[in-house]
Structures are given as structure tokens and as C-alpha cells.
């Protein structure tokens with residue numbers, strides 16, 4: 699007898715169908731990938747979290763999720779893996795000592811911060827986010843993880859804008875283990 703979990707009935711193509719293109723947001727020339735229809739689908743959201751968790755190597759101690767959309771997927775993935783969740787936040791939000799870094803986005807610049815004691819040296823870390831665009835956010839988070847002594851073992855995202863070349867950027871930071879559920883080639 700076999701049973702098919704509900705989550706596996708939803709394919710990555712189904713997940714892609716729940717991501718909407720919004721032209722010229724937040725500025726002309728950018729096509730914004732809107733994940734809110736995916737979040738509105740309990741089956742789609744559950745399948746996405748399950749697929750992200752399934753993509754992780756074994757023995758993950760910490761999942762880092764970046765404010766804000768990385769929290770939506772990172773926290774449930776951490777629960778699914780039995781790992782700690784560490785929020786990587788925009789500046790001025792964390793109440794204790796932080797390490798922080800500033801980097802470029804597809805549509806601006808951003809600073810991210812993490813509590814200085816958030817990661818035990820040697821901890822095996824998975825980064826989870828919704829979108830991999832230029833790769834700047836993941837690279838910045840990897841920098842924070844490493845400054846705290848964490849071992850970044852993998853990155854999992856819902857969608858990748860491959861035409862922006864993020865893999866080369868991440869490879870330049872020594873990050874080769876990257877999983878995207880949905881990839882846009884153009």
C-alpha cells in the first residue's frame with residue numbers, strides 16, 4: 699500500500715503558475731515576481747515549504763531567512779527540518795549587538811543585520827529566501843553567517859531570475875550549492 703502526501707501532488711510547475719508577473723514594479727524595467735498568489739494557496743504554500751525543506755542537505759542546524767519575504771519561507775522550513783530559525787533583518791530592528799553588511803539589489807541598496815550571537819561557530823547553515831535575483835542578498839547573508847563562524851552548506855529559494863546571473867555572483871563567494879524550485883531564463 700502506498701500513500702501520496704498532498705504536498706507531492708503539487709509540482710514545481712504548479713508553484714510557478716502561482717507566481718504572478720507585475721511589469722515595471724517597483725521601477726520601470728523591472729518585472730516583479732509576486733508570490734502573494736502562492737501564499738494564498740494553502741496547497742501551493744505547503745508544497746513550496748515541503749520542497750524547500752526536501753532540498754536541504756542533512757544535518758542543518760540553522761536556517762537563516764532574510765527580512766521580509768525570506769521569513770515567510772525560512773521559518774516553516776526551519777520547523778520542518780527541526781532547525782533553529784535566525785532572522786536576518788533590515789537595519790535598526792534587532793535589539794542587541796549585531797553584525798551588519800550593505801549590498802546592492804536589483805532595484806537599490808540594502809543593509810542586513812544579524813545578532814552577533816545568533817549562530818554557534820561551526821553550525822551548519824541553510825539560507826532560505828523567496829527570490830534569487832542578482833544574488834546580492836544571499837551573498838550578503840553568507841558573509842554574515844561566515845563572520846559569525848557558521849558553515850554555509852546550502853541555499854534554497856522559491857524562484858531564481860537566472861538571466862540576472864546570480865549563480866556566477868554566488869560562485870564568486872564560494873557558494874555552489876543552490877536550489878531553486880522555479881527558474882526564469884528570461
Ligand SMILES: O=P(O)(O)OC[C@H]1O[C@H](OP(=O)(O)OP(=O)(O)O)[C@H](O)[C@@H]1O
Pocket residue numbers: 764765766767768802803804808827828829830831832833834835836864
Ligand atoms: O538577489 P537579490 O538581487 O539580492 O534580490 C533578492 C532579494 O530581493 C527581495 O528582497 P527585498 O530587499 O526587496 O525585500 P522584502 O523581502 O522586504 O520585500 C527578495 O525577497 C530577496 O531577498
Ligand SMILES: Nc1ncnc2[nH]cnc12
Pocket residue numbers: 728729730731732803804805829831832859
Ligand atoms: N524582480 C523581482 N521580483 C521580486 N522580488 C525581487 N527581488 C529582487 N528582484 C525581484
